[in-house]
Amino acid sequence: PPPSSSMEEGRRKLMEFPYVPAPVRDLMVDLISTVDNRLESQLHPCTLPLDVQYYENTTGNSQASLQIRRGQDSSPIDYILESWIHSKLPTGGDLNITSLLVNMNSSTDAPNFLTELIQPSPTSVIIILDLPPRKDPVLYPDYLHTFYESTQLDTYRQKLEKLPEVKPYLSPSLYVRSVFSPTVIMFSVETETGDSARMEEIVRSHLIPVFKDVLGIWLNQCTCGGREVGETEKAYLKKRDSLVRIKSIEIDLESSFPRLFGPELASRVVSEIRKVLSSGS
């Protein structure tokens, strides 16, 4: 593991979110700080090599920051992944992707937490906010009831859906669509060209409160224990979780990473991610 000053350096770089508009940075910093306050004591520090915690391509067009922290043995957290990616597009615009993913381990069946903001321009953002279920909701209606119905999660989706700038968004990957819950917040938000003020208002007045509330629900319902699972169920969760992980890396990273960072750097980053995720715990 790198010495502690370098560890802090990687984390400092992440929290800068240097390329996104201020309200998106505020949103991400708020979510990450809230998660840290509640869960940091259960986590190992990030052990990724420094040149994978921050990396850029040879032309300097694309930069990225990445932090992965594994949960300690006693924790229900498998790992937390935080990242931002910035890339100057050939079309002249900027692409920004910011992500926060908390994956649980098989000591619990509680849902994961996922948020991602993809900004292809200052007046356009794709938002993904979900508690991806870890069991097939069709086969486990009680699970659906506990985590999604009784928590009223769908009311948050309904709130955002009402905004005139909000349109439904679907991932092109059918597998990714299947991983999300039936209350997933997955929208494309577009304001008129040049009206980045309205975009900032939407983020501050509408997105930030919803994202904070949904994270709060997840922290209270999913990280406080009380969902012990038997051996058969543990095997089921392990198999399903590991499939999701393998397919997500395939779909998310192996497709877009080489385009943004070149094949060599992309393959090094993906291999280091795989290494950390497959190490003990």
Next chain:
Amino acid sequence: PPPSSSMEEGRRKLMEFPYVPAPVRDLMVDLISTVDNRLESQLHPCTLPLDVQYYENTTGNSQASLQIRRGQDSSPIDYILESWIHSKLPTGGDLNITSLLVNMNSSTDAPNFLTELIQPSPTSVIIILDLPPRKDPVLYPDYLHTFYESTQLDTYRQKLEKLPEVKPYLSPSLYVRSVFSPTVIMFSVETETGDSARMEEIVRSHLIPVFKDVLGIWLNQCTCGGREVGETEKAYLKKRDSLVRIKSIEIDLESSFPRLFGPELASRVVSEIRKVLSSGS
């Protein structure tokens, strides 16, 4: 079982679709005839009591036709359910619901076929068209690939999505949302008040071709065998299928039926449906 002339009477009543606009009737008759041509020889006749094959409430505000045919022992079809419901709403308008559902049995893991059109007014229709998967797509990515990716099912959804009158629609039930595939066509189509001509054009030029093509894909991919399953898988399919059936009756029938037909008639119809569906196959 009723004598054959009465059996024909129930089926004749179904195929009339007397309350829906002509293009919707044509769509339903076309789909049902296509299914009949391909599958009728594998089906038992409908054994529902005649007063459940056609029924109306005491005030005469609501009428319904219902046919359920079980598959023969050698068939991969568990049952086919066809129905229409018509109801004069207290608001003065008419509600029309037409459905075609083909459920497979556990000799195969091939997806089911479902279509439903809900018309709360002549210028508004909610369309549902799907091959509901019978396995958790997250746990079975190959299943997703075989039936949904390699068949290009999503292109049909994409075609309809482009129509300006088409908006996304979500079931209020999270369970129902979970039952659908990631390529489900589930839209609300609304034309300007009074413009039922444009609605007819949408049904004829856009819906009918898509519904026919999707049914064709299902008939070719899902009813022609080649998906034999082992004992463990059979048990999994039985459990999942039966849960979907129980929950669907709960959600669909037990909630809306008493409102439309009064509690007594509703409970009789639901109990006859349960009886037919639980009888050997």
